[in-house]
Amino acid sequence: MTGAIKRARRIFMQGKDFKAIHWAAHLEVQVIHFSTFREMCSILRSSDSGDLVIYRYQNNPRSFLASLAVWVVMVLQVAKARIWGQSVVWICHNVDRETQPYHPRIQGLRRRLLVRFADEVFVLDPAFVTHCTRSDAKPISFGIKEGGEVSSANRAQIEKLAQRVDRVVLIAGQDGGKYKAFCRIPEVYSHFSKLGLTVGFVCAGMAQSRSFGSRIEQNLLRIVEPNLRESELSHLVDYIYRENADISVPYSIYAAATAEIPVLTRDDNILAEIVQRERIGTVLGQPEERPNRQYDFKGFLKRHDWRSLRNRLYESEILP
Missing domain, CATH: 3.40.50 (Rossmann fold)
Known part of the structure; x- marks a missing residue:
């Protein structure tokens, strides 16, 4: 001061x-x-x-x-x-x-x-x-997320994906630089494979040119939604993956809490400390916490x- x-x-x-x-x-x-x-x-x-x-x-x-x-x-x-x-x-x-x-x-x-x-x-x-x-x-x-939408065509595609896999992971936003979420898709795939679960990915962002190999690509959906409303997908999406390389808070964790979808991240970035302290998500390598009532989404949005x-x-x- x-x-x-x-x-x-x-x-x-x-x-x-x-x-x-x-x-x-x-x-x-x-x-x-x-x-x-x-x-x-x-x-x-x-x-x-x-x-x-x-x-x-x-x-x-x-x-x-x-x-x-x-x-x-x-x-x-x-x-x-x-x-x-x-x-x-x-x-x-x-x-x-x-x-x-x-x-x-x-x-x-x-x-x-x-x-x-x-x-x-x-x-x-x-x-x-x-x-x-x-x-x-x-x-x-920040605070609760308002607004956004999911087109009927995109929702229909996500519903089909959810029917053929055990878990659906949503990744949205930018790619490259400090934004590490899209490049972690192979690691997320490996995480769920070790748990004996099949996983599908919904990529709503700027990673349209990335390719991940046939095993991942067969259950990877690329959509375009300029202002995604995550809460419309809460019954279809199991996790939202997010990871930044700097010391910052991605707004997507507030979008995830609003939708009551747990955040998934790696254990070696500061976001892991936040999601575990606030009980709004988990980290790669840990066993799943299901059902979602073990998380504290409402408490997080009340405190923030x-x-x-x-x-x-x-x-x-x-x-x-």
Whole structure:
């Protein structure tokens, strides 16, 4: 913490994605979302001491000059906040590194700026606090998933798959980089084979070009659903596999808990600690926990909801 906390009457929040929108819905003050460079620059014109700027992801654009410009504007914004008595908060989604690797030195400067001068730094799970370079970081969370859909054609295909295998594993999202779920399909296949179970995979994401050999491919279904509603598949899908290579919380674990589908992951990443602590999933190599009543999906969503950001800002006396 950098000094006396200022009470916010208006909030500028980075991002216009569904996470920012859900958090903002509970803040009970005016929230202005910014994402473009022009919108970011417009904050510099604010001179109200009751303003709060919430930064989130610190990914750089591909262009070095554009990345440098963003860094300069951030320095000016933080300096102005201190001069005008405004508050600065950083929601650190990725504790160890950003998802996009462009110009890491500038990313490092941006992150160090926020670690040094933000009034509060929030991370997305209690397990991340000890990994954060800000010793007084506090945890917040996402919340229940709303919306989405599954087309009738895709549902029919998944139903057919579920009829011919013992277990169905859903993998959705991006592929490559920090996203490791799709490349683990052979390992997941081996896990269930050792248990004497046949397994089928529903791939709803960006792994359309991957090939896994005939034994896996015969029970692998590739679908396209821009906004998948996992809860419509709770009677067909046994597990949702997820694994990230960094210290971050994939929103898919909230989607899984909403649908009451256990998360499956490897034992050597921080997500394993979360799903076992919260009793919302299991790890490869462990025996199955069935039926699902042994999991605590409802408890997880009760302990973690979209009001967490608001509650932390109240505790810090940033919100009036």
